[in-house]
Amino acid sequence: MADLRTTFAGIKSPNPFWLASAPPTDKAYNVRRAFEAGWGGVVWKTLGEDPPVVNVSSRYGSLNYNGNRLMGLNNIELISDRPLAVNLAEIKQVKRDYPDRAVVVSLMVPCVEESWKAILPLVEETGADGIELNFGCPHGMSERNMGAAVGQVPEYVEMVTRWCKQYTRMPVIVKLTPNITNILMPALAAKRGGADAVSLINTIQSVIGVDLDQMAPMPVVGGKGTHGGYCGPAVKPIALRMIGDIARHPELAGIPISGMGGIGSWRDAAEFLAMGATTLQVCTAAMHYGFRIVDDMIDGLSSWMDQKGYADIPSVSGQAIPRFVNWGNLNLKFKTLADINQDACIGCGLCHIACEDTSHQAISKTLVDGKNHYEVIDEECVGCNLCAHVCPIDDCITMQPQPVEGELTWPEHPNNPNRVTA
Amino acid sequence: MEAAVMRIPDTICGRLSEGELAANFADAHPPLTHAQAVIEAERCFYCYDAPCVQACPTSIDIPKFIKAIATNNMQGSARTILESNILGGACARVCPTEILCEQKCVHTAREAGQAIRIGALQRHATDWQMEHGGQPFTRAVATGKRIAVVGAGPAGLACAHRLAMHGHNIDLIDTHTLPGGLNEYGVAAYKLADDFAQKEVDFLMAIGGITFQGGLSLGKDFTVAQLRKEYDAVFLAVGLAGVRAMGIEGEQLDGVMDAVTFIETLRSQDKKTVPVGRRVVVVGGGNTAVDAAVQARRLGAEDVFLVYRRGHEQMSATTVEREWAQTNGVTVKLWASPVRIVSENGVLRGVEFARGAIGPDGSIAYNPADTFIIEADMVLKAVGQTFLSTPLQADTIAISGGRILVDDQYQTTMQGVFAGGDCTPGEDLTVAAVRDGRDAAEAIHAMLSQNSGQ
Known part of the structure; x- marks a missing residue:
């Protein structure tokens, strides 16, 4: 206790x-x-x-x-x-x-x-x-x-x-x-x-x-x-x-x-x-x-x-x-991808429309067996989590962290004009 | 030899008190309060490209109208419904939502029986409109075109309203004295209580430009060809005027009647003047059979049997309807086919049924040697309605598969004559009839616009 x-x-x-x-x-x-x-x-x-x-x-x-x-x-x-x-x-x-x-x-x-x-x-x-x-x-x-x-x-x-x-x-x-x-x-x-x-x-x-x-x-x-x-x-x-x-x-x-x-x-x-x-x-x-x-x-x-x-x-x-760090300490190489559990999906379409209208057009909508079918387009997914948040079903959409090679933060990032150079 | 006791069928009026009858034929499913409606509306996920909309023959934007209830935009909610389905009020009450929108509700996918109560919410919104807002649509500039709509049921009414919106003038002709069709004469009274059918007709006709002419029958008082000469277009929505016979011995006996006649009597008369048997047998497995059986019970019949020759799955009445019958004390008997109406000295005694079953090859066989008799004072036949083509005999309108042949624009084989609703092929649902009427009106309007443009 x-x-x-x-x-x-x-x-x-x-x-x-x-x-x-x-x-x-x-x-x-x-x-x-x-x-x-x-x-x-x-x-x-x-x-x-x-x-x-x-x-x-x-x-x-x-x-x-x-x-x-x-x-x-x-x-x-x-x-x-x-x-x-x-x-x-x-x-x-x-x-x-x-x-x-x-x-x-x-x-x-x-x-x-x-x-x-x-x-x-x-x-x-x-x-x-x-x-x-x-x-x-x-x-x-x-x-x-x-x-x-x-x-x-x-x-x-x-x-x-x-x-x-x-x-x-x-x-x-x-x-x-x-x-x-x-x-x-x-x-x-x-x-x-x-x-x-x-x-x-x-x-x-x-x-x-x-x-x-x-x-x-x-x-x-x-x-x-x-x-x-x-x-x-x-x-x-x-x-x-x-x-x-x-x-x-x-x-x-x-x-x-x-x-x-x-x-x-x-x-x-x-x-x-x-x-x-x-x-x-x-x-x-x-x-x-x-x-x-x-x-x-x-x-x-x-x-x-x-x-x-x-x-x-x-x-x-x-x-x-x-x-609990500053944004600049986050690893820019980290990537996570949305994954839809098709068995749990109830077909509400909220993930699709949220991504389509307001994010990265990374969830496709197709007709399969007369029903709307939603699938993540991995190449387009930036791992923002929005779909997982709008999905009304717990654990239907989960974020899957991908293997990461090394760490790169903004202070070292090539796009940063003020990057720290060795 | 003893003299046989003369059997007298026990079929009388007024089995129940007026109070009991009033309670039995009041609204079967009372409306939601606004607070209940808001709670229910807030459960809706507001799906995108929602499965419920796909399941609605009139494609009402269901998430939109439900969201509007949640935000207390009642006028917007009602308008969303009514612009797709002007008979949204009746459909909210009579639609088998359990096999349409509510079956496809994503909540059902999550947990059976948890669908959003779309029908009840639709009723809430349309009731609000009828109470507070009146007719929400206005007419376009008058076109001077005149259209005859034959049949004032859901298809005819929907067509007339949409045509009126486009600025045309409509004569709405019906054989009955009141408009409404099945809503007025064919549906169980408790589904459209408090004279709802007429209230809805009044609401709909308030748009203007629609003139009702009752008591006129196609084929008797006029022909389509005559209408075609007088009007710019004709829409036929004459429904199913015929009833199937069982084709068995004794069908002509007193006390054996069509369920639709029984229901129409009940809808047209004071309930206490409608005779009902002490023991009633209803033959059939559709919604008409259920409506007849339950209303017989509610008129005071002691024992009501609904006998269907096949099983639950084959019944055209939905599970909800069947269970409604059962909770109303109707005994449902399956796999029994009527063999003959049994009489004694020419007086109805009951119905003899042969037991049946599905054979190993899937075919259904009834065993004539294995029969039973259900005693009855009244037998109601509900074995199907058919399109009656005789009124069209004088006209050159093609019939196919027992219904009026139409193309994808609801046009019959007679130029300028359109048809929709139960008299054309497709599902026999109120909501499907409304869609037909609405879409046929658009087709007629397009035709008339094209003509006047030339």
């Missing part, structure tokens, strides 16, 4: 699955239910200064795709709208009742030293395991020079992180916004400021859709809409890339990463771990199905680790990083 226990910047949890700072961790009632369901930790929904913020009614928008709900979720909710004292009291009691679980408190106060200096002892007093600096919220709070407005300026990230390290002994996790061009800049700034860990990604600025009757972006609040923060399965690829960028960076190597962004299954979790995360945060999947989803995450991850012989989380973490 794989050991799922994690120690993240000194914070212990029985498994790597934490609930992200968001509506599911807004108050003790939810958090207790989460712990009862088996979650390893929570990041309490962001606390701010009193008086609390006010939230609007109508807060979420969903991106549905082909009958699947919540492929992406957009929210315009702000930080906790409850008085600080209420949150602090609940955090204290919950941590006392669940000492084995990680309880991290997300914080967002104005970018003023006094504000941070004031709130940190209050949080520390609760017995919480650590703090997460919310430099990520891309909507609402950023208009007030908080959240992503801080996260987008590396100097501010470094400055606030330093204040926090100065005024508390709690581990400091810096939550990064993806609404930047280079995730390394704020990550490096966090490290310079003394951050114990980073967490990412926060939500992405988005307009989820437009209400064509009201002619307003959704969700529509009294006839108007605003941009929100985007999360859910659709953002997973963006998160994986940013996490990998940090994990493979020489100066950042080894900084604990709490990965999040679209994790909905044990498999997603394994991928985040492989790209360098050591704990995982989940929100949308729980908001979609409830806290019970953690069962399969724990169970599935554990079974997979057993099958693959990974004894514990650190042995999985970062496993894909040595093979």
Whole structure:
């Protein structure tokens, strides 16, 4: 049985699955239910200064795709709208009742030293395991020079992180916004400021859709809409890339990463771990199905680790990083060819039309025994995988790697005007 | 000697209450809700050069109309169907989709029984059009040409509509008082419930330029030659007016009738005025046999036997139809050939069948010594319909293989006279008739355009 226990910047949890700072961790009632369901930790929904913020009614928008709900979720909710004292009291009691679980408190106060200096002892007093600096919220709070407005300026990230390290002994996790061009800049700034860990990604600025009757972006609040923060399965690829960028960076190597962004299954979790995360945060999947989803995450991850012989989380973490390289390091001599299993083919023609219209005209359509017959033209196939992706049948079209002789990358390629010559 | 008790066939009207009859003859397969339709539409793979389209005689662009349902473009969905098949609503209800589009659906290739419910989706789209959009097509500039369409069934209606679109004027002539043909008089009531056939005719005729003339019979009230003189072109879609006889003793007895007559009575009258036997034997293995048998059950017959002389594979009724009969309490008996209608003192008692089997050489033999009798108060013959050529006797139109001979442009041997639907060779399917009517209209239009161009 794989050991799922994690120690993240000194914070212990029985498994790597934490609930992200968001509506599911807004108050003790939810958090207790989460712990009862088996979650390893929570990041309490962001606390701010009193008086609390006010939230609007109508807060979420969903991106549905082909009958699947919540492929992406957009929210315009702000930080906790409850008085600080209420949150602090609940955090204290919950941590006392669940000492084995990680309880991290997300914080967002104005970018003023006094504000941070004031709130940190209050949080520390609760017995919480650590703090997460919310430099990520891309909507609402950023208009007030908080959240992503801080996260987008590396100097501010470094400055606030330093204040926090100065005024508390709690581990400091810096939550990064993806609404930047280079995730390394704020990550490096966090490290310079003394951050114990980073967490990412926060939500992405988005307009989820437009209400064509009201002619307003959704969700529509009294006839108007605003941009929100985007999360859910659709953002997973963006998160994986940013996490990998940090994990493979020489100066950042080894900084604990709490990965999040679209994790909905044990498999997603394994991928985040492989790209360098050591704990995982989940929100949308729980908001979609409830806290019970953690069962399969724990169970599935554990079974997979057993099958693959990974004894514990650190042995999985970062496993894909040595093979996460720049494009210029890819072998241009490598070739893979599509192969259609004719016994599995149902004749939908999607591979053909995708290749014919949008790729390399490498799948022929002929009439055989009165039925459309599709075949790969090896000479034309560039191994792009598109056919395999559009095919609705699992393992009907597979990519067959061809024997490779040697390696040739772009830096050495004859077509490269700036090629490296010996 | 005791006096024989006089047998009286137990055939009466009103075996069931009005409520029961209404329920029994309501829509057999209720429509999808929009939410159900969207879920079903989203299952469609949107195949390219889709096998379902190839299987549709009218070549409806099925992936396109289904995609449009998924995107809630109902008008576009309906138009896609109707531009290929103006009777898409009826076809959605009566087509044996299980041997056409749905059989070829690639989901079927993956797992039997998992085909996209193309018929139900087609109904959803066409129902939407009839409820919200009305007639979606408009007529071209009037040509001043007049065309006589004889027979107001699916082929005639489809032809008339397409000709009207091209700007021609059509007189749609039929022997019945109502247009619709088999949709109105020949299909089981629960397949086209709520007067759908007339609603669809109204929808179709709303394009304008089509005048219906009922109660006029070819060969009796007019000849093709007369029409040809009066009109610029003629389209014959007279269907199959004849019924095969079993050719056995007792066929003329009271209580023995053609299944098509039984169905037509049932479609034309209040259900509570249609007599049905307590015990009914239907002879035949086609959809007419199934429609007659199931409707007999639904009128309140206690025991209904559908007896076919061969096996499942040879039945022209599809498996779905046969199972529909069976779930409706019809007993299906195979490999039994009718030998004679049994009577007592001239009164119907039942049907005697000889058992048969396929011999080792593949031939079917019935053993006259091995027979059994099924008691019946009513016997319905559904052993096939035939084209009746007598109404054409006065005309010089060639008949071949028992149907009107046409070339690949639906032209008969009489210049300017076209024909399509069941009265011409090919599959006897509503959807095939619609294709014939549509394509014959295009041929007629091409001919008329050519003539006026000269």
